[in-house]
Amino acid sequence: MHLAAHFPGVNNTTVWADPRSRSQIDFSSFEHLARTAERGKFDFFFLAEGLRLREHNGRIHDLDVVGRPESLTVLAALAAVTDRLGLAATVNATFNEPYELARRLATLDHLSDGRAAWNVVTSSDAFTGENFRRGGYLDRADRYVRAAEFVATARELWDTWTPDGTPRPFTHQGQHFGIEGEFTVPRSPQGHPIVIQAGDSPEGREFAASAADVIFTRHGTLEAGRTFYADVKARLAKYGREADELKIMPGVTFVLGDSDAEAQERAAEIRLQQVSPQNALLALEQIWGRDLSSYDPDGPLPEIDPDPESSLVQGRVRHGDPLAVAARWRALSKEKGLSIRQTVIETTGRQSFIGSPQTVAGQLTEFVAADAADGFILVPHLTPGGLDDFVDRVVPLLQERGVFRSEYTGPTLRSHLGLAEPVWKG
Amino acid sequence: MPSTAPLHLAAEIGGPPHYAHEHYIGLARLAERGALDFVTLGDSFARPGLDALAVLSRVAPATDRIGLVPTVTTTHTEPFHVSSAVATLDWVSRGRAGWNVDVSTTGAEARLFGRRPAAPADDLWREAGEAADVSARLWDSWEDDAEIRDVATGRFIDRDKLHHVDFEGASFTVRGPAIVPRPPQGHPVTVVDAAGGPARETAARHADVVLVRAPTPERAAAIRTDLRRRAAAYGRDPDSLRVLVSLTVDLGDAETAPEPGLESGPPLAAGGSYYRGGPVDLAELITQWHRGGAADGFHLTPITPGRDLERIVNGTVALLQHRSLFRTFYPGGTLREHLGLDRPANRYALEGGRA
Numbered sequence: 001m002h003l004a005a006h007f008p009g010v011n012n013t014t015v016w017a018d019p020r021s022r023s024q025i026d027f028s029s030f031e032h033l034a035r036t037a038e039r040g041k042f043d044f045f046f047l048a049e050g051l052r053l054r055e056h057n058g059r060i061h062d063l064d065v066v067g068r069p070e071s072l073t074v075l076a077a078l079a080a081v082t083d084r085l086g087l088a089a090t091v092n093a094t095f096n097e098p099y100e101l102a103r104r105l106a107t108l109d110h111l112s113d114g115r116a117a118w119n120v121v122t123s124s125d126a127f128t129g130e131n132f133r134r135g136g137y138l139d140r141a142d143r144y145v146r147a148a149e150f151v152a153t154a155r156e157l158w159d160t161w162t163p164d165g166t167p168r169p170f171t172h173q174g175q176h177f178g179i180e181g182e183f184t185v186p187r188s189p190q191g192h193p194i195v196i197q198a199g200d201s202p203e204g205r206e207f208a209a210s211a212a213d214v215i216f217t218r219h220g221t222l223e224a225g226r227t228f229y230a231d232v233k234a235r236l237a238k239y240g241r242e243a244d245e246l247k248i249m250p251g252v253t254f255v256l257g258d259s260d261a262e263a264q265e266r267a268a269e270i271r272l273q274q275v276s277p278q279n280a281l282l283a284l285e286q287i288w289g290r291d292l293s294s295y296d297p298d299g300p301l302p303e304i305d306p307d308p309e310s311s312l313v314q315g316r317v318r319h320g321d322p323l324a325v326a327a328r329w330r331a332l333s334k335e336k337g338l339s340i341r342q343t344v345i346e347t348t349g350r351q352s353f354i355g356s357p358q359t360v361a362g363q364l365t366e367f368v369a370a371d372a373a374d375g376f377i378l379v380p381h382l383t384p385g386g387l388d389d390f391v392d393r394v395v396p397l398l399q400e401r402g403v404f405r406s407e408y409t410g411p412t413l414r415s416h417l418g419l420a421e422p423v424w425k426g
Numbered sequence: 427m428p429s430t431a432p433l434h435l436a437a438e439i440g441g442p443p444h445y446a447h448e449h450y451i452g453l454a455r456l457a458e459r460g461a462l463d464f465v466t467l468g469d470s471f472a473r474p475g476l477d478a479l480a481v482l483s484r485v486a487p488a489t490d491r492i493g494l495v496p497t498v499t500t501t502h503t504e505p506f507h508v509s510s511a512v513a514t515l516d517w518v519s520r521g522r523a524g525w526n527v528d529v530s531t532t533g534a535e536a537r538l539f540g541r542r543p544a545a546p547a548d549d550l551w552r553e554a555g556e557a558a559d560v561s562a563r564l565w566d567s568w569e570d571d572a573e574i575r576d577v578a579t580g581r582f583i584d585r586d587k588l589h590h591v592d593f594e595g596a597s598f599t600v601r602g603p604a605i606v607p608r609p610p611q612g613h614p615v616t617v618v619d620a621a622g623g624p625a626r627e628t629a630a631r632h633a634d635v636v637l638v639r640a641p642t643p644e645r646a647a648a649i650r651t652d653l654r655r656r657a658a659a660y661g662r663d664p665d666s667l668r669v670l671v672s673l674t675v676d677l678g679d680a681e682t683a684p685e686p687g688l689e690s691g692p693p694l695a696a697g698g699s700y701y702r703g704g705p706v707d708l709a710e711l712i713t714q715w716h717r718g719g720a721a722d723g724f725h726l727t728p729i730t731p732g733r734d735l736e737r738i739v740n741g742t743v744a745l746l747q748h749r750s751l752f753r754t755f756y757p758g759g760t761l762r763e764h765l766g767l768d769r770p771a772n773r774y775a776l777e778g779g780r781a
Contacts, residue, residue, distance in 0.1 A: 076483035
């Protein structure tokens, strides 16, 4: 089993109102969570990315945690206070250039003695583009064409120095990039930093099967996980890859208690904190695309239909057809007699493992044994102490069961993941 | 009066490329033992070496007080990303970050990106000024007290204290606000090497620290006066500018060991930017230039970092400290405090205050 820790900063599941919640910016918070993950012998530490603050109806969203430092810079500093933990940065392939980013990633791999990873994401969002020279945006299909060429170009650059340390010139002429010159960084300790792909779309799956070492998914339930796992692993063969060359790691949450009942009770409280009355209405407006601020969050869903053409929501992807989503929410609300807030709580959670440490350890083990996942990216709900209980109480049980390492066996992230060093293709 | 103003000292820790962080940590710690204001780490897309900002981020937790100033090019990079990275260096170092704003002028560098051809230095320095300007605006785009965590209303931030910067330059636009909250220093320290002509205008307008080259103290004083005059013309307080004379330093002649009273040959050569001699003579030169009001301090580039930085710290700096011309400890925690520079007021908070 592979385990990673997501730093719970900017997202709508981080409970900032809890008295134990600390800064999502101060380096001490990053240091605490990373050291905890390393104490738990985790594979890697994962940072998400934001390139524009979310806005709602033309105003900056003010209900969730806002503000984060730049990932690669934080990870370079974390390399100083950790020894083995992998360091994964989400960096957009739409608003960066291959030469500069390949150089920054190779630098991180050198500075961490082989622990760097890059979570490749793309954007089709002109709203985000307003912060960048490019300005405009790429349509959905072109994003992945550019991303695939971006990763391939980065790998060409990582291979330009010979293994014995001699720089050689490179030339890349492709659809999106025409570049040439000399790369400034020798081949890094991992050969190539680890490449992670996040996203579940067909294009994303294909891209992951062809080019990624790890896929970060949201398919959390056992059945959905098994279907996704089988689909993605089956795509590998056409790229000449073995099934275990791509690790599937869903992002999941967890809630622990001394008993299963106590954990369930705690989980319900946490969901109420995550979905405040204000956040419930906001979630509704994001589906409906309309101003619904006059509705009572403890009352029924609106009778009016969503506006599919709405530009109310910016900086956040609207998932799926809003009319279909609204119909599904209405049916659920009617069937269970749920208020707006209760409906949002029911529909917006990701896969969560809830129970005593024994229960959670058992469920995680079952998922991996059933080929629903190769491991998990844990998303705690508290910064920075949200992983403490898991490492102290669940990890030892996983170790006793023999499904998770008790010590790091190698120095690099690639070795933690059991992945071979890429063959040099200079 | 310059003769009584505190002396500022900085050192470059680059040189031939190293790929092991221990090398840079050792040099930064050495400079910190000498209580130097800051270390710089040169960088370029055009020659071998690691990304300097990342290296100094790696150095930050391994040091306590010394300022950390990587070279950051503004030519082929995204101003939004650059401002985020520099602000983040300030967060991870708890207020010790600066950046040496630079440009990439060659066709070889342009071809690494393939986005646009090489441009004249004048244009690139104008763009560098815009990058410095938009960075300062982005650093201000969060007021210091924007994060409120108000449980009663469910609001994490006060959205009225976050601001779009709506910057329109000649070659880029940025909407803002920043992703990174306002860094500990308000603005990390902006350094500009004003050796070239077009850089001097950008320096006078945007820099906190300007690096200059001069063969004589009289020439250095004239450049400093010119920079202060230009800064004042931009509406800046000239006393908010620190002008450091850059010297490449070769202390390799073991005959002139750090003992008082030794003499050596003419110390300055190659247009006044190259010093060769003993650590004591260097201390003498620094003392005389500083006392004469020629400069606020010196930026020393050891020709062999491992050897010469050790001699600078244990010889030159020790002597300056012995003569009470240079501090023996850091009275403050941030780079701005070392340099005697105020934490800048937030332009948007000021506007709000007037409204």
